[in-house]
Amino acid sequence: MSKEYTVAILGATGAVGNCMIQQLEQSSIPVKELHLLASARSAGKTLTFRGQEVEVEETTPDSFEGVDLVLSSAGGSTSKKFLPEAVKRGAVCVDNTSAYRMDPDVPLVVPEVNPEALDNHHGIIANPNCSTIQMVVALEPIRQAFGLKQVIVSTYQAASGAGQSALNEFYQQAQDYLAGKKMTAEILPTKGDKRHYPLAFNLLPQIDVLEDSGYSHEEWKMIHETKKIMVGDMDAAEPKVTATCVRVPVGISHGESVYFEVEDQSATADQIKELLQNAPGVVLQDDLANQVYPQPLTAEGKRDVFVGRVRPDYENKGAFNMWIVADNLLKGAAWNAVQNAECLVERGLI
Amino acid sequence: MSKEYTVAILGATGAVGNCMIQQLEQSSIPVKELHLLASARSAGKTLTFRGQEVEVEETTPDSFEGVDLVLSSAGGSTSKKFLPEAVKRGAVCVDNTSAYRMDPDVPLVVPEVNPEALDNHHGIIANPNCSTIQMVVALEPIRQAFGLKQVIVSTYQAASGAGQSALNEFYQQAQDYLAGKKMTAEILPTKGDKRHYPLAFNLLPQIDVLEDSGYSHEEWKMIHETKKIMVGDMDAAEPKVTATCVRVPVGISHGESVYFEVEDQSATADQIKELLQNAPGVVLQDDLANQVYPQPLTAEGKRDVFVGRVRPDYENKGAFNMWIVADNLLKGAAWNAVQNAECLVERGLI
Incomplete structure (x- = not known):
């Protein structure tokens, strides 16, 4: 009988x-027991897993006794x-926060x-930032086929990336705006920052704190995480990456406009589309004659990364x-974390 | 007494x-008489100009008898x-449509x-595309100070860019979505195209028709209009320009994420900010410590172009x-057209 796992x-x-x-x-991981952990405030609530009610417990160090796998996003x-x-x-922990991402041992x-x-883990595996994952x-x-010299990305990031409370705030703002009421903001652009602005019917060119x-x-995360994931060094000289991150009035699913330069100058847009068509985790949606291209509303609820509008820069x-x-x-976030956990199981690393 | 103008x-x-x-x-143009022209459908409506009701007339060739200045956006x-x-x-006509923009005589x-x-006009002056204007x-x-080699722009364009009916459709979609109803789309992304998608809580990477x-x-307009405005040649080799245009769920005001390379590699972000602070038509909103940056909701109703988040790409x-x-x-659109008309008057070209 194959191993079963206690998951928190x-x-x-x-x-x-x-x-x-x-x-x-929905994963292939055989779950023996599931612990749902949160802060004291949420303890006692119940959530459903595979048809059964599971009570949320307050997290303490002893919550992890007997646990094989932790999925963390708190x-x-x-x-x-x-x-x-x-x-x-x-x-073994798959952590969706930024706490350990730049740790060389993680x-x-x-x-x-x-x-x-994954083979070199020391108990913690970091899940990258949402905007980085879909881009890489x-x-x-x-990159595998043609080499990758430069990436210039502008993001169109959904409210849910700032958490459930930000998403709720955003929908309330939209309701208020349409009812002719004044919008209020206490969370966005970034929880805990000094000033807050409405996101509904607006654009906020600030995600996370602004640095010196x-x-x-x-933006810093997109630059350095991309380098660490692709070439194992957060400060690698290549690929060069620069980013502008913008929060947009969308609930779920991020968009990204990506300009990139490859080493092999003979590469064509058709070759790139063919690569993407066969790439794991990617769905190519690129049929201009029928106006087929990726959209947040159609990507929502799906595990794939949708790519379209692939075209050459005719001047470079x-x-x-x-x-x-x-x-x-x-x-x-969640699927990449569970997918990492599936890989840990498949590779016998847990 | 200075000349007064009949405007249509x-x-x-x-x-x-x-x-x-x-x-x-609100302009400095002395208006003697104003004609409001539209299609037969709108004829008979009244609109207000300087406190007086003006009846909308159906446009015919004779509508322009005795008219000195036409502002056109139909x-x-x-x-x-x-x-x-x-x-x-x-x-003399200032035309806000794309009809004559690429005409070498316009x-x-x-x-x-x-x-x-303007000095070389032959009766028609073209107003550029909205997304081009704010960028140039x-x-x-x-460009004047440091030379401009390359521009890579991703746009975040508001629903109103597709016209009043698109804006109405967008707000209706937002109402329906928040009420849990199915959204319908008959105009966006582009009136007359085969397929239509909701914009509310979504992103549409199609503005105008998709070309072969x-x-x-x-996107084509942003590339070629920028070259024509800056260097007088729609196919100029420099500056290189590439663009990705995306419609976002905002009512009014476009955002743009612009990456650019200058000739003079000694240029600094501080120098660029100083230039922008003193540039005509520009308001620099760039104070990261106080989270000051341009936003559609604060730009709406203003004539200026707001610029912020100016920073170097540390790798290039x-x-x-x-x-x-x-x-x-x-x-x-409207202000740039009226501003062009003011310039025509100032330069004695009308």
Whole structure:
């Protein structure tokens, strides 16, 4: 009989935590027992897993006794506090926060791109940032075939990327605006920052905090995570990456406009489309005659990364533009985490 | 006594036409008489200009008898049909459609960038595309100071850019979505195209028709209009321009994420910000410590182009990113047209 696993979801009541429960339900991981962990405030609530009610428990170090696998999405400080306790008790943790992503001892993994990095884990595996994941899934087959010199990305990121409370705030703003009422903002653009602005019918060119470099932390993450995932070094000279991250009035699914330059200047848009058509985790939606291209409303609820509008920059050889959309809560977070866990099981690393 | 002008607004009942009436009210142009022209469907409606009711008339060639200045925004085919008639009758026309933009005999003018092009007009002056205008206003002072090699732009364009009916459709979709009803779409992404998609809570990477080149016509316009405005040649080798245009669920004001490379590699972000601070038509909103950056909701109703998030690409010398927002109905259309008319008056060209 194959091994069965005791799984804990840390941050089970959040937007991503909820999706983690669903994704785990649909996964190939044999779950013996599931613990749903959250803060004291959420303890006692019940959630459903495979038709059975599971009570949410307050997280303590002892919550991880006997746990084989932890899926964590309760914020960086919670991960820092509890994941070492989980590891100490023998669990392997897939962490969806930014707490450990840049730790050289922690693999940062997108299974379609660098599953072999899992082999060197020390108990914690980091799930990359949502906007990074969908971009590297689309770019990696191109990098493998033609080399990748430069990436210039502009993001169109959904409210749910800032959490369930931000999503609720956004929908309330939209209701208020349409009713002719004044919109209020207490969370977006970034929880805990000094000023807050409405997102509904607006654009906010700030995701996460703004740093002295002039970049937002989200932009910093896209630059350095892409390098770490693709070539194993967060400061690698190539591929060059620059990013502008913008929150847009969409509930779920991020869009990305990506300009990229490849080493092999003989590469064509048709070759790139063929690569994408056969790439794992990618669905090519690129049929201009029938106006087929990726959209958030059609990507929502799906695990795939949708790519379209692939075309050459006619003025720069080896340069192309494309448009990428994926569900930020699934491939950008919960599904990538569960997929990492499936890989750990398949590779006998747990 | 200074000259007074008889003005006609063609397409007076549309989203841009309405704004043209307001912008003309606030302009320095001495208006003797105003004719509001539209299709037969709108004839008989009344609109207000400087406190007086003006009846909308059906457009015929004779509508332009005695008219000195035409401001036109009724669609390309209407411009093609009527502007030659107006010119024949001695009027000078500022046309906000794409009908004449690429005609080598028609100046394509943004007054902050190339007002001298007005001097060679033959009766028709073209107003550029909304997304082009705000970009060239921000880029021109940088080009003048440091030279401009490359522009890579991703747009975040508001529903009103597709007209009043598209804007109404978008708000109805938002209402329906929030009420849990199915959204319907008959106009967006582009009136008259085969398929239509909801814009509310969604992103549509199609503005205007998609062409065989792989680019949308809006993207084509941004590329070639920028070259014509900046260097007088729609096919100029430099600056190189590539664009991805996306419709976003915002009512009014377009956003743009612009990556650009200058010739002078000693240029710094601080120098660029100083240039922008002193540039005509530009308001620099770039104070990261206080989370100050351009937003559609704060740009709406203003004539300026708002620029912020100016920062260097640390991996490419002479390369920068910035974020631009402007009211697409004002600087992107009605105000730029009226501003062109003011320049014609000032230069004695009318």
